[in-house]
Amino acid sequence: xxxxxxxxxxxxxxxxxxxxxxxxxxxxxxxxxxxxxxxxxxxxxxxxxxxxxxxxxxxxxxxxxxxxxxxxxxxxxxxxxxxxxxxxxxxxxxxxxxxxxxxxxxxxxxxxxxxxxxxxxxxxxxxxxxxxxxxxx
Amino acid sequence: xxxxxxxxxxxxxxxxxxxxxxxxxxxxxxxxxxxxxxxxxxxxxxxxxxxxxxxxxxxxxxxxxxxxxxxxxxxxxxxxxxxxxxxxxxxxxxxxxxxxxxxxxxxxxxxxxxxxxxxxxxxxxxxxxxxxxxxxxxxxxxxxxxxxxxxxxxxxxxxxxxxxxxxxxxxxxxxxxxxxxxxxxxxxxxxxxxxxxxxxxxxxxxxxxxxxxxxxxxxxxxxxxxxxxxxxxxxxxxxxxxxxxxxxxxxxxxxxxxxxxxxxxxxxxxxxxxxxxxxxxxxxxxxxxxxxxxxxxxxxxxxxxxxxxxxxxxxxxxxxxxxxxxxxxxxxxxxxxxxxxxxxxxxxxxxxxxxxxxxxxxxxxxxxxxxxxxxxxxxxxxxxxxxxxxxxxxxxxxxxxxxxxxxxxxxxxxxxxxxxxxxxxxxxxxxxxxxxxxxxxxxxxxxxxxxxxxxxxxxxxxxxxxxxxxxxxxxxxxxxxxxxxxxxxxxxxxxxxxxxxxxxxxxxxxxxxxxxxxxxxxxxxxxxxxxxxxxxxxxxxxxxxxxxxxxxxxxxxxxxxxxxxxxxxxxxxxxxxxxxxxxxxxxxxxxxxxxxxxxxxxxxxxxxxxxxxxxxxxxxxxxxxxxxxxxxxxxxxxxxx
Numbered sequence: 001x002x003x004x005x006x007x008x009x010x011x012x013x014x015x016x017x018x019x020x021x022x023x024x025x026x027x028x029x030x031x032x033x034x035x036x037x038x039x040x041x042x043x044x045x046x047x048x049x050x051x052x053x054x055x056x057x058x059x060x061x062x063x064x065x066x067x068x069x070x071x072x073x074x075x076x077x078x079x080x081x082x083x084x085x086x087x088x089x090x091x092x093x094x095x096x097x098x099x100x101x102x103x104x105x106x107x108x109x110x111x112x113x114x115x116x117x118x119x120x121x122x123x124x125x126x127x128x129x130x131x132x133x134x135x136x137x
Numbered sequence: 138x139x140x141x142x143x144x145x146x147x148x149x150x151x152x153x154x155x156x157x158x159x160x161x162x163x164x165x166x167x168x169x170x171x172x173x174x175x176x177x178x179x180x181x182x183x184x185x186x187x188x189x190x191x192x193x194x195x196x197x198x199x200x201x202x203x204x205x206x207x208x209x210x211x212x213x214x215x216x217x218x219x220x221x222x223x224x225x226x227x228x229x230x231x232x233x234x235x236x237x238x239x240x241x242x243x244x245x246x247x248x249x250x251x252x253x254x255x256x257x258x259x260x261x262x263x264x265x266x267x268x269x270x271x272x273x274x275x276x277x278x279x280x281x282x283x284x285x286x287x288x289x290x291x292x293x294x295x296x297x298x299x300x301x302x303x304x305x306x307x308x309x310x311x312x313x314x315x316x317x318x319x320x321x322x323x324x325x326x327x328x329x330x331x332x333x334x335x336x337x338x339x340x341x342x343x344x345x346x347x348x349x350x351x352x353x354x355x356x357x358x359x360x361x362x363x364x365x366x367x368x369x370x371x372x373x374x375x376x377x378x379x380x381x382x383x384x385x386x387x388x389x390x391x392x393x394x395x396x397x398x399x400x401x402x403x404x405x406x407x408x409x410x411x412x413x414x415x416x417x418x419x420x421x422x423x424x425x426x427x428x429x430x431x432x433x434x435x436x437x438x439x440x441x442x443x444x445x446x447x448x449x450x451x452x453x454x455x456x457x458x459x460x461x462x463x464x465x466x467x468x469x470x471x472x473x474x475x476x477x478x479x480x481x482x483x484x485x486x487x488x489x490x491x492x493x494x495x496x497x498x499x500x501x502x503x504x505x506x507x508x509x510x511x512x513x514x515x516x517x518x519x520x521x522x523x524x525x526x527x528x529x530x531x532x533x534x535x536x537x538x539x540x541x542x543x544x545x546x547x548x549x550x551x552x553x554x555x556x557x558x559x560x561x562x563x564x565x566x567x568x569x570x571x572x573x574x575x576x577x578x579x580x581x582x583x584x585x586x587x588x589x590x591x592x593x594x595x596x597x598x599x600x601x602x603x604x605x606x607x608x609x610x611x612x613x614x615x616x617x618x619x620x621x622x623x624x625x626x627x628x629x630x631x632x633x634x635x636x637x638x639x640x641x642x643x644x645x646x647x648x649x650x651x652x653x654x655x656x657x658x659x660x661x662x663x664x665x666x667x668x669x670x671x672x673x674x675x676x677x678x679x680x681x682x683x684x685x686x687x688x689x690x691x692x693x694x695x696x697x698x699x700x701x702x703x704x705x706x707x708x709x710x711x712x713x714x715x716x717x718x719x720x721x722x723x724x725x726x727x728x729x730x731x732x733x734x735x736x737x738x739x740x741x742x743x744x745x746x747x748x749x750x751x752x753x754x755x756x757x758x759x760x761x762x763x764x765x766x767x768x769x770x771x772x773x774x775x776x777x778x
Contacts, residue, residue, distance in 0.1 A: 031654055073347050089612060
């Protein structure tokens with residue numbers, strides 16, 4: 001019951017926020033810029049691992065090491081660290097966008113909107129998680 | 138378990154040997170019915186015996202603990218069965234190339250033994266006999282022997298002397314895996330009343346291992362003894378030795394049900410800190426400020442942990458060092474002897490040869506560290522920083538709800554700005570740097586400066602107050618505070634930034650300054666001439682530069698007038714204000730401006746006098762910074778009039 005109320009509340013908050021055009025997902029702040037730059041710099045290193053299926057786009061707006069076996073053993077530690085750093089940045093990005101919008105409490109909704117966006121924007125061949133299971137786009 | 142089940146089945150099998158069967162001149166073939174026992178079943182058993190004493194055993198399906206193995210075949214060069222015993226010598230199975238099986242069973246005592254003799258035996262087939270949730274062999278060869286023995290009450294002895302080459306293994310997720318391993322293992326384990334007593338030696342010579350998050354290369358020897366019971370895994374003694382780290386002696390008790398150590402001890406002499414930290418510590422620090430550091434030097438360590446807490450720690454550092462890869466800090470040549478106990482107050486003298494703080498070098502020094510439980514204090518840490526000194530006072534470090542909190546006060550004095558600015562990669566500044574930092578605290582999330590931080594620069598003072606830094610170790614730290622600068626010498630200032638010479642003094646007030654990732658987000662800044670009598674002069678070059686900040690057109694104007702004949706001008710007042718919001722600087726000057734909207738940035742006075750007017754009331758902060766950079770960069774050779 002609580003989960004239902006929570007979900008409905010989140011839905012209405014999001015609906016209201018978006019209808020009112022209040023959430024600016026492209027909001028610009030030095031914090032958002034710094035995080036985006038850091039993520040862009042890392043993307044070139046992560047891209048081959050998305051393509052190989054070693055790293056996938058998870059349903060919670062994060063990335064996950066879903067098949068470490070696809071990475072040569074000597075690189076597994078580095079890929080593991082890349083995934084950890086990317087997730088640290090993604091968490092910071094959602095918090096920062098919420099803060100820059102003046103609504104820190106919108107972080108969860110922003111995260112779920114981004115989660116859908118990452119999945120939609122994933123390139124063909126990348127692995128994405130939807131409804132708890134992984135599939136190749 | 139597998140073997141005992143197999144042997145129980147063998148007993149039943151024997152009963153069938155004397156049943157009527159199909160025969161020919163050379164062989165006796167027995168087709169045996171299904172054998173079903175708890176946790177085990179065999180279906181489609183065929184035993185073929187020939188007159189040379191050899192035997193072929195085929196099992197169509199062997200089911201062991203919910204796993205099924207199909208079409209198992211074993212050829213025994215010598216097979217014998219009597220009412221007293223059963224044995225198979227030099228057994229070979231096509232499923233296990235390179236492995237010879239010797240197998241004995243005594244019916245009277247229920248004792249059994251299996252000996253595997255491995256000769257370049259493929260490791261991969263053994264994967265199917267191992268629990269599927271552990272890393273399973275997928276490559277490599279094995280040589281040596283494995284002896285497993287038991288009796289009616291189960292397995293009692295495991296002895297192995299095995300050498301592996303090109304061994305690879307992995308779990309399903311690939312998070313615990315090895316490649317190209319060359320290693321030898323000697324294991325002697327016996328099951329007694331108190332569980333299994335074990336004694337093992339592993340010599341891992343080469344190859345790679347990834348055991349998330351650790352990545353290790355061969356060159357490790359483990360040697361240990363211990364005991365395993367239903368409740369605990371006990372290591373009475375384990376030595377781990379590598380060429381670069383040295384030898385570490387360990388002992389401990391792992392509680393199997395709780396999944397934690399109830400106690401352990403670690404002891405080592407002359408341990409190589411660089412490799413120890415890089416291989417075993419740093420992989421766990423990916424989110425902290427120490428994740429980009431490396432250690433050097435050696436240490437002697439002896440520590441004891443029991444029931445959730447460290448009980449003692451003796452640590453001796455031999456020329457130890459720590460370096461931050463981003464060049465934020467470094468400490469070298471550290472020597473000390475620390476004897477820490479949780480209940481008693483102790484102290485240690487810490488010497489060091491020198492280091493770096495934000496690029497600025499400091500020399501050798503020493504301080505006394507007082508320790509009481511998880512609280513650490515130092516009354517004074519004197520550092521000879523560049524050509525002056527930094528005294529850190531009342532340093533206090535303690536742990537609170539899992540987070541480390543720290544605080545200190547500091548005084549900085551006698552440092553020349555030339556050396557300081559050079560160390561930080563700033564433009565060469567003049568003057569002396571002196572500062573008093575009343576108290577800095579970190580509460581696990583925010584760095585806060587109590588009181589005012591005072592610097593003496595450009596022959597004036599800079600006071601920073603209400604400084605706060607949130608998320609200091611995050612991707613985009615946020616800094617807020619106020620700045621008050623009094624009577625800065627314009628001559629020194631303009632020389633430093635190659636702006637064209639100005640003489641006089643200014644005050645700068647920056648209120649409500651907010652920086653994120655070191656970029657300004659908002660502030661209210663005003664710059665104006667200091668009160669008092671002093672020479673006020675501005676060079677033509679400086680006038681041009683100030684004018685050009687307002688746009689290209691204004692800068693050219695002076696060149697068209699008679700003013701170009703004068704090198705210097707007098708002025709009465711300077712005033713400029715910028716209120717920065719949403720990346721736009723809203724500007725005003727000495728006064729509110731005239732009816733046409735122009736405002737004076739410099740109000741002339743004396744002969745020859747000049748007024749510098751501003752016409753734009755708002756400019757993008759980015760654009761303003763670009764213009765300022767262009768002005769200062771175009772004047773790399775300072776124009777000192």
